[in-house]
Amino acid sequence: MEKKLKLGIPKGSLEKATMELFEKSGWRINVHHRNYFPDIDDPEIECAICRAQEMSRYVEQGILDCGITGKDWILENNSDVHTITELIYSKVSKRPARWVLAVPADSNIKRLEDLEGKKIATELVNFTKRYFAERGINVTVEFSWGATEAKVVQGLADAIVEVTETGSTIRAHGLKIIHELMQSTPQFIANHESWNDPWKRKKMEQLAIMLKGALRAHKLVGLKMNVARENLDKIVEILPSLNAPTISPLYQSDWFAVETVVSEDVVRELIPKLLEAGAQGIIEYALNKVI
Numbered sequence: 001m002e003k004k005l006k007l008g009i010p011k012g013s014l015e016k017a018t019m020e021l022f023e024k025s026g027w028r029i030n031v032h033h034r035n036y037f038p039d040i041d042d043p044e045i046e047c048a049i050c051r052a053q054e055m056s057r058y059v060e061q062g063i064l065d066c067g068i069t070g071k072d073w074i075l076e077n078n079s080d081v082h083t084i085t086e087l088i089y090s091k092v093s094k095r096p097a098r099w100v101l102a103v104p105a106d107s108n109i110k111r112l113e114d115l116e117g118k119k120i121a122t123e124l125v126n127f128t129k130r131y132f133a134e135r136g137i138n139v140t141v142e143f144s145w146g147a148t149e150a151k152v153v154q155g156l157a158d159a160i161v162e163v164t165e166t167g168s169t170i171r172a173h174g175l176k177i178i179h180e181l182m183q184s185t186p187q188f189i190a191n192h193e194s195w196n197d198p199w200k201r202k203k204m205e206q207l208a209i210m211l212k213g214a215l216r217a218h219k220l221v222g223l224k225m226n227v228a229r230e231n232l233d234k235i236v237e238i239l240p241s242l243n244a245p246t247i248s249p250l251y252q253s254d255w256f257a258v259e260t261v262v263s264e265d266v267v268r269e270l271i272p273k274l275l276e277a278g279a280q281g282i283i284e285y286a287l288n289k290v291i
């Protein structure tokens with residue numbers, strides 16, 4: 001029988017970034033309008049789109065072999081799943097999402113303890129209840145279906161526990177963050193039984209290597225240049241490098257090709273310095289994966 005790995009892709013905030021990551025990793029996923037079973041260009045994988053909030057339950061129950069979802073929802077559901085690897089990306093940046101306690105800017109609630117007897121609105125009910133219970137603070141936690149920031153503004157709750165990435169939604173509602181409860185990043189998780197199946201494990205490991213490789217390549221570029229022997233030490237000293245740079249002699253000459261991988265952010269400072277130190281024929285190129 002043909003073997004297939006059932007892979008869950010999160011719908012919602014992480015969907016676009018996840019699709020882009022798979023594309024960069026070497027798998028093209030094609031979503032059809034109003035259909036939650038997208039095509040993937042790998043006959044060994046079967047994709048399903050499902051809510052990030054429910055993913056870990058489906059993986060735990062074996063409906064899916066594996067999937068990607070936030071650490072926050074795995075903890076909220078208390079799911080018993082195997083974490084293959086953490087994948088550090090977000091909706092718009094590479095920063096982790098943060099679950100924070102926020103109150104109106106003029107509130108006299110300043111610390112966690114000030115919430116004793118108060119009401120909190122959140123989508124992350126179980127986690128929040130546990131968090132306050134572990135600290136011996138009595139609070140009422142109410143489930144919010146979304147647009148949670150509005151609830152403190154409307155006076156429906158004293159505080160909210162909400163996810164933030166850039167902070168713009170919190171700011172737009174005139175709220176202030178008084179505490180961070182957790183940071184959450186996407187996790188590639190597996191059902192325990194699937195992880196113990198050698199064929200499935202191999203396939204999941206292949207995915208993990210390529211997904212991590214594509215993430216590591218983000219913001220990294222390759223730099224290559226020609227350098228005369230007398231300038232070589234000077235150039236190597238200037239170069240920040242993941243590893244030592246590769247240096248190869250040019251054919252029948254006293255020049256060398258120097259190759260390295262650097263962060264994209266430093267290139268604009270680096271290239272003028274390299275030129276000044278005698279490098280020639282400098283090229284910068286994009287990287288798809290760094291393993």
Ligand SMILES: Nc1ncnc2c1ncn2[C@@H]1O[C@H](COP(=O)(O)OP(=O)(O)OP(=O)(O)O)[C@@H](O)[C@H]1O
Binds near residue numbers: 011070090091097164
């Ligand atoms: N603005 C954001 N920036 C980064 N990560 C986010 C953001 N919003 C949500 N996430 C992450 O995406 C996952 C799903 O988020 P969330 O629970 O808000 O559902 P959603 O996909 O946004 O759907 P909904 O429209 O119901 O909110 C979570 O793991 C969360 O940490």
Ligand SMILES: O=P(O)(O)OC[C@H]1O[C@H](OP(=O)(O)OP(=O)(O)O)[C@H](O)[C@@H]1O
Binds near residue numbers: 147163164165168170
């Ligand atoms: O700090 P920021 O970058 O502003 O991101 C935070 C916002 O992103 C999420 O909303 P989402 O887009 O998922 O909409 P939702 O209200 O339907 O959850 C989250 O619920 C916040 O409202």
Ligand SMILES: [Mg+2]
Binds near residue numbers: 013
């Ligand atoms: Mg959301």
